Amino acid sequence: MKKKILTIAMLLCTTTVLATEVKKADKDGDGTLDKSEVKAFKMLSKHFDIIDTDKDGTIDQAEINAHKVLMADKDGDSTIDKKEIKHKEIAKKFDALDTDKDGTLDAKEIMAFFKKG
Numbered sequence: 001m002k003k004k005i006l007t008i009a010m011l012l013c014t015t016t017v018l019a020t021e022v023k024k025a026d027k028d029g030d031g032t033l034d035k036s037e038v039k040a041f042k043m044l045s046k047h048f049d050i051i052d053t054d055k056d057g058t059i060d061q062a063e064i065n066a067h068k069v070l071m072a073d074k075d076g077d078s079t080i081d082k083k084e085i086k087h088k089e090i091a092k093k094f095d096a097l098d099t100d101k102d103g104t105l106d107a108k109e110i111m112a113f114f115k116k117g
């Protein structure tokens with residue numbers, strides 16, 4: 001479990017930087033980063049498949065934002081429960097976002113919030 005927390009922490013470190021770097025790294029200007037575009041970001045390259053929540057082969061801003069929200073995951077189970085949530089807007093819509101009604105939000109459920117805008 002310790003290792004998992006560490007991985008997420010490292011991931012978030014990288015994604016925080018990336019949020020401002022997306023435009024620069026996005027060479028073809030489609031608003032997403034594919035594997036060749038993240039080559040400059042070693043950590044991101046390594047964890048590409050974890051961040052790519054919808055497995056479409058690219059990382060978009062919603063996926064990066066979702067991982068930022070997951071930073072609040074204190075117990076390291078890769079989901080956010082009501083006690084852990086820090087994001088005010090998501091906290092308000094917690095029950096609506098928890099589509100499988102298991103009482104926690106996973107990366108996909110958080111991403112749905114950002115995709116809707």
Ligand SMILES: [Ca+2]
Pocket residue numbers: 026027028029030031032033034037
């Ligand atoms: Ca791109």
Ligand SMILES: [Ca+2]
Pocket residue numbers: 052053054055056057058059060063
């Ligand atoms: Ca994706």
Ligand SMILES: [Ca+2]
Pocket residue numbers: 073074075076077078079080081084
């Ligand atoms: Ca958790």
Ligand SMILES: [Ca+2]
Pocket residue numbers: 098099100101102103104105106109
């Ligand atoms: Ca859920």
